[in-house]
Amino acid sequence: MKNKQHFGLAGRYISRGLHLAALGLLLLAGCSGGPRVKMAPGYEKTPTRAQAQSNLMGTPEATAIPPTPTPEPLALDDTPYSLPSQALSISVPLGWKMSAEADDYVRFEAPDQSAWLEAALESSGYQLEQVEFENYMTAMMNALYDGADSYQLLDKQIAEGQAVYISSYQKNGFTWFAQDVFVQRSEAIYAFSFQALSKVWDAYQPGFQTITESLETRTGYVKEDMIYRFMRAYLAPNNQFSLTVPMGWTFALGQEGPQGAILDTMVSPDGEAAVEVMVYDAAEELLNTDIGQISIPLMKAQDGEDMRIRANDVLNDGRIRVDWQIDKESLYAFSFFWQDNTTVYIFTLKYTDEHSGTYEETLRKVGDSFAFVVPKN
Secondary structure (H helix, E strand, C coil), rough: CCCCCCCCCCCCHHHHHHHHHHHHHHHEEEHCCCCCCCCCCCCHCCCHHHHHHHHHCCCCHHHHHCCCCCCCCCCCCCCCCCCCCCCCECCCCCCEEEEEEEHHHCEECCCCCCCEEEEEEEECCCCCCHHHHHHHHHHHHHHCCCCCEEEEEEEEECCCCCEEEEEEEEEEEEEEEEEEEEEEECEEEEECCCCCCEHHHHHHHHHHHHHHCCCCEHHHHHHHHHHHHEEEEEEEEHHHHEEEEECCCEEEEECCHHHHHHEEECCCCCEEEEEEEEEEECCCCCCCCHHHHHHHHHHHHHHHEEEEEEEECCCCCEEEEEEEEEEEHHHEEEEEEEECCCCEEEEEEEEEEHHHHHHHHHHHHHHCEECCCCCCC
16 A cells, blocks of 8 residues: 555554544444743843833744644545445545545545545455454554554454554654554455544544444455455565565465475465465575475475375476375465575465365466566576
8 A cells, every 4th residue: 555654653642542443343343932032141131121122132022833723523425435346335535535446445545645545355255264354454464564664553453353453653754543444244355444644643533433334345246356356565585586465364484494494485364275485505506307306305394295296397487387286185286496596496386175266366366476586597
């Protein structure tokens, strides 16, 4: 999500924000003197009355500093906004400009860019269990604020199928407050992000809460191609290649893998699908056949000794593709490995048969997003 980005709060805003977060969760459950002048010695002893001293000394008379204008509360448009897909309708602030729109996403901005809101939805393929939904929300929050200069979670209120997060963060010298709301309806997950500079947050947050209350969900309009549509960038170790991976998946980077390999994993909320990247220093350059002899044992050590290889091929870009499965776990996977100088890279996409309909297309998109950042040697 782009724009001026925001974080950090003054203490006087926090109590109201936390109170409204709790209130929001309950409501969701029931709704789809002037500057001093240093005087010269003896100045105060002059018989001239103080009121006229400034004129005699050639210093302008002090004037009162005007108070900072109090921001007006948000006024909402009488006509609700609906996404082009019709899967979501909400009230929006009167006079705010729509700056982006798609079937599954919309963004509105205040005229002075002191605040903005986003509304979005995607499908998880089927309804997640509560713990899986919480995995999704944690991953989304990490992705949303990954680029902040600093970030602080002030409060979160979680109930079955819904949650409200109140945060502050710093970005490019600005302090912002944020209220993020997630709602699960069957396989559809609706997300709202309300962001405002600290100077307007106290005035605007009640309006944000009213917008949340206005939510109307229509899961019948959620399409199959909306499964995990929101992606974030991944850059492999050594800047070797890039991918795009679902924002709602859990990233665990820089882990220790088999035989001292570096291991990065990106796992779906239910644990039924994953992207794995292993980076191993072979200490020497290898032939293709030798790369396989190094890579297959590493893959088995990571994923299971019962791995059965179904097919293999050498791709035009020099990568070796291996299709494999583990029968007793109904696990299916596609791995790609290659060497750059003395470093072996193994990139794996895997999913269980139980939810193949949910994850096959998602993982295909992840695979299609593969791109070498620098030419492979």
